Amino acid sequence: MFASTRRARVFASALAAFALLGTTACSSGPTAEADAATDAGYNLTADQNRITTEPVEEIAAKVPQDIRDRGTLVVTGSAGTVPPLRFYADDDATIIGSETDFAHLIGNVLDLDVELTAADWAQNFVRIDSGEADLFISNVTVTEERKEKYDFATYRLDSLAVEVKKDSGITFEGPEDIAGLKVGVGSGTNQEALLVEWNEQNIAAGLAPAEILYYQNAVDYYLALGSGRIDAYVGPNPTSAFHALQSGETEVAGTFSGAGLDLQGEIAVLTKKDNGLIEAINEAINHIIENGTYAQVLERWGITSEAIEVSRINPPGLPKTS
Known part of the structure; x- marks a missing residue:
């Protein structure tokens, strides 16, 4: 029942599962997300009018x-x-x-x-x-x-972020906070390496292991987060902050350096x-x-x-x- 404009289709391909994270009211579909992004000042068109500078x-x-x-x-x-x-x-x-x-x-x-x-x-x-x-x-x-x-x-x-469903009660202040969670992450990324290291530390300390699940595309990890198949997703802070703002269905539970805590x-x-x-x-x-x-x-x-x-x-x- 979502409107099928070109602008909506493209924004949906980038943000993938925004419309599926919440209820299926028509007002919360891809067109609404695209409108929200445009209203916030983001140019989603091919005519970017990019900032330029002179050759040196x-x-x-x-x-x-x-x-x-x-x-x-x-x-x-x-x-x-x-x-x-x-x-x-x-x-x-x-x-x-x-x-x-x-x-x-x-x-x-x-x-x-x-x-x-x-x-x-x-x-x-x-x-x-x-x-x-x-x-x-x-x-x-x-x-x-x-x-x-x-x-x-x-x-x-x-800067990396731990993104969770809004009002999940999950917060992130350190590695111990992933214990027992199902956490999504991009395969082959530095955040994967950090999660694996932190999970090993937690297990050695007697904490419950996290289950780390791997994704390549936004459509996959946001669907998993929206459906509850994962408790959290770890990715670049800019994308998580943008998604949380536009979807209204998730929030950033905490941020940390992409090189770890030190x-x-x-x-x-x-x-x-x-x-x-x-x-x-x-x-x-x-x-x-x-x-x-x-x-x-x-x-x-x-x-x-x-x-x-x-x-x-x-x-x-x-x-x-x-």
Whole structure:
């Protein structure tokens, strides 16, 4: 009985199960969610009118010659993420969100066109390894293990959230609070590694084990959360905060650093190690921080709390688990 407009269909593909998390009143369907997002100031159309900046010749000159000759920066990222990070616009084809805005700003500084592509999480690393893509920009956390194969230039703090159904009574202040819960998480992510580590600690301390369930797409984990198949979902704080606001059916039970309790994690642009790109990327990010366009993107998508003061190359990352 939901209205089947193009805008509603696309927003539903990004936020997936919003309409199914609550009662099936027509006013709470995908169209209402899309209207709410638009009313809140989010542009969900293919015509993004992105924030732009001018090229900087001295930074652009540091890009490897083969990429400069090509004139295009190929950027890969996850296909199944949700607003406000990386999702599909109302034409079902254009990838939009804060992560794509940052990619385009970097391209502006480097005087390169940006080609956005999408793949499942693990496949993005394969694309970087093979040279099919130059950069992976999609909420990628710096980890010590990844630093062995890849170079990083940071652009955002990494905050994770524990999202639960509203009024569930679940709160999160530390690892012991996942004991006995069914917790959803994206497979292959750093939050998975943290959950596994915390679960092992809890079991060793005599607490009830958590059941960790794995998901790749928003449609799957929000359906599971809405139906009660899981008690909580752990994912990027921006997406959980956005979903909780727009759906009205969930809430954030707690937040923590993506690198764990003892280190503030950072989100970074990932590229193949020693391919000659990272210095130019790092300087491009610092340039947009200095000229204010970086802050404009954060404000545009409601993630100003994740701002950094300076981009760093290969900072300390999430420790290895073994």
